[in-house]
Amino acid sequence: PRFDTLITNGLITTAVDAYYADIGIKNGRITALGHELGDAAAEIDAEGLRVLPGGIDAHCHLDQPMGDGAVMADGFYSGTRSAAAGGTTTVMPFAAQKKGQSLRAAVDDYHRRSDGQACVDYAFHMIVTDPTETVLKDELPALIEEGYSSFKIYMTYDDLKLNDREILNVLALARREGAMVMVHAENADCIAYLSELLTECGNTGPYYHGVAHSSIGEREASHRAISLAELIDVPVLIVHVSGADTIEQIRWAQSRGLRVYGETCPQYLMLTAEDLDRDGFEGAKYVCSPPPRDPAAQEAVWEGLESGVFQVFSSDHAPFRFEDTKGKKLRGENAHFEHIPNGIPGLETRLPILFSEGVVKERIDITRFVALTATNPAKIYGLYPRKGTIAIGSDADLTLWDTSAKNTIRNADLHHDVDYTPYEGIELTGRPVLTLCRGRVVSRDGQPESDAGYGEFLACAKPQPARPRGNAKGF
Ligand code: URP
Ligand code: ZN
Ligand code: ZN
Ligand code: ZN
Numbered sequence: 237p238r239f240d241t242l243i244t245n246g247l248i249t250t251a252v253d254a255y256y257a258d259i260g261i262k263n264g265r266i267t268a269l270g271h272e273l274g275d276a277a278a279e280i281d282a283e284g285l286r287v288l289p290g291g292i293d294a295h296c297h298l299d300q301p302m303g304d305g306a307v308m309a310d311g312f313y314s315g316t317r318s319a320a321a322g323g324t325t326t327v328m329p330f331a332a333q334k335k336g337q338s339l340r341a342a343v344d345d346y347h348r349r350s351d352g353q354a355c356v357d358y359a360f361h362m363i364v365t366d367p368t369e370t371v372l373k374d375e376l377p378a379l380i381e382e383g384y385s386s387f388k389i390y391m392t393y394d395d396l397k398l399n400d401r402e403i404l405n406v407l408a409l410a411r412r413e414g415a416m417v418m419v420h421a422e423n424a425d426c427i428a429y430l431s432e433l434l435t436e437c438g439n440t441g442p443y444y445h446g447v448a449h450s451s452i453g454e455r456e457a458s459h460r461a462i463s464l465a466e467l468i469d470v471p472v473l474i475v476h477v478s479g480a481d482t483i484e485q486i487r488w489a490q491s492r493g494l495r496v497y498g499e500t501c502p503q504y505l506m507l508t509a510e511d512l513d514r515d516g517f518e519g520a521k522y523v524c525s526p527p528p529r530d531p532a533a534q535e536a537v538w539e540g541l542e543s544g545v546f547q548v549f550s551s552d553h554a555p556f557r558f559e560d561t562k563g564k565k566l567r568g569e570n571a572h573f574e575h576i577p578n579g580i581p582g583l584e585t586r587l588p589i590l591f592s593e594g595v596v597k598e599r600i601d602i603t604r605f606v607a608l609t610a611t612n613p614a615k616i617y618g619l620y621p622r623k624g625t626i627a628i629g630s631d632a633d634l635t636l637w638d639t640s641a642k643n644t645i646r647n648a649d650l651h652h653d654v655d656y657t658p659y660e661g662i663e664l665t666g667r668p669v670l671t672l673c674r675g676r677v678v679s680r681d682g683q684p685e686s687d688a689g690y691g692e693f694l695a696c697a698k699p700q701p702a703r704p705r706g707n708a709k710g711f
């Protein structure tokens with residue numbers, strides 16, 4: 237037969253277009269789009285379904301060693317199974333450098349953790365915490381060349397943060413070598429000051445995590461990151477933006493013609509500070525940084541998604557169990573908020589939440605949905621056009637959506653190894669009913685069907701959007 241698989245009668249939807257065509261797949265790639273394409277070993281009838289590019293979750297944490305000894309609930313197997321069940325076919329977690337460690341060693345270690353484990357394709361970002369001369373002169377240039385063309389830096393957390401001079405040094409390196417820099421923008425001293433004050437007043441519950449991680453501190457750090465990037469003349473991407481203060485900074489930069497990109501996440505649309513104030517220790521389930529804010533912040537984030545301030549919508553899946561199997565609270569019984577691991581799960585619920593709350597409720601259109609969840613992350617992190625779109629020559633990473641199916645989020649139905657979802661009980665419309673990665677089915681009706689080791693490691697090219705202004709070369 238001419239094709240391994242033929243997908244017929246679907247409404248193909250990309251970041252720019254929607255059209256009816258059949259998709260011919262051979263050796264994991266899309267080799268034809270059209271009608272009456274020829275015979276195939278297998279045929280999938282997509283009548284009545286939308287056919288979208290598989291999701292790219294460009295910000296998630298899997299099996300990442302933590303400075304404080306906390307252990308992540310998901311490694312590459314459970315994390316990517318969960319991703320597949322939610323319509324995601326590529327994940328980008330982080331190879332994190334410990335201070336004092338070589339960056340190469342961190343990347344090698346992360347390959348050991350992921351080899352043979354993944355059910356969908358994956359690429360690595362790096363986390364640079366110790367930009368020594370060796371890292372800047374030798375390791376980073378070589379690693380960027382080898383396919384690790386993006387890295388995250390932190391402005392807070394003692395074991396991760398860089399000072400302004402270090403940030404300038406890595407931004408200059410990124411400019412020279414063509415890497416995309418992601419910034420966790422929160423002012424460390426503002427957090428430390430507020431935490432100390434709250435502790436003195438005896439305000440140590442989960443709710444006060446959100447108070448200590450102020451919107452002002454996030455805004456200031458975002459502005460500083462943007463200014464440092466402008467000084468160096470290099471693009472930068474502000475990750476996990478929580479609300480209007482930071483959005484204003486990004487929009488200001490973009491209106492000045494700077495290549496400043498923004499990412500936001502489901503928690504900033506669906507949760508508020510009130511969730512951290514839930515009864516007992518339940519609020520600990522909602523602790524993440526930056527924290528969810530208020531309804532006005534949620535509206536601002538929607539507006540940013542609609543107007544184009546944000547290019548990327550990621551889960552920031554950071555999986556920590558609430559209790560172990562014996563009922564012991566791993567986050568510590570009534571622990572001080574400073575000792576609650578930061579982060580919430582969301583790999584499997586990212587796409588269904590944005591689809592239902594965004595597309596079905598008509599806050600964003602479906603082409604914007606595809607751009608935010610697949611096409612833009614592929615471009616921004618150097619995976620385009622192999623990933624992120626439906627085109628001849630691209631990998632056959634596809635997800636077929638029933639746009640009117642109803643379902644309710646239940647942690648019992650999810651496939652991560654976290655013992656809760658912050659979105660329990662939320663009712664959604666629209667769901668991925670069949671997902672293919674390189675032409676093979678990886679999930680069906682919310683159930684993963686892929687095996688550990690099917691997922692391939694992806695080397696990322698130097699992204700065009702990481703180029704300084706005036707150097708646009710197009711794709
Ligand atoms: O609280 C969060 N977001 N934890 C994950 C790590 C990070 O900073 O993205
Ligand atoms: Zn972060
Ligand atoms: Zn993160
Ligand atoms: Zn391959």
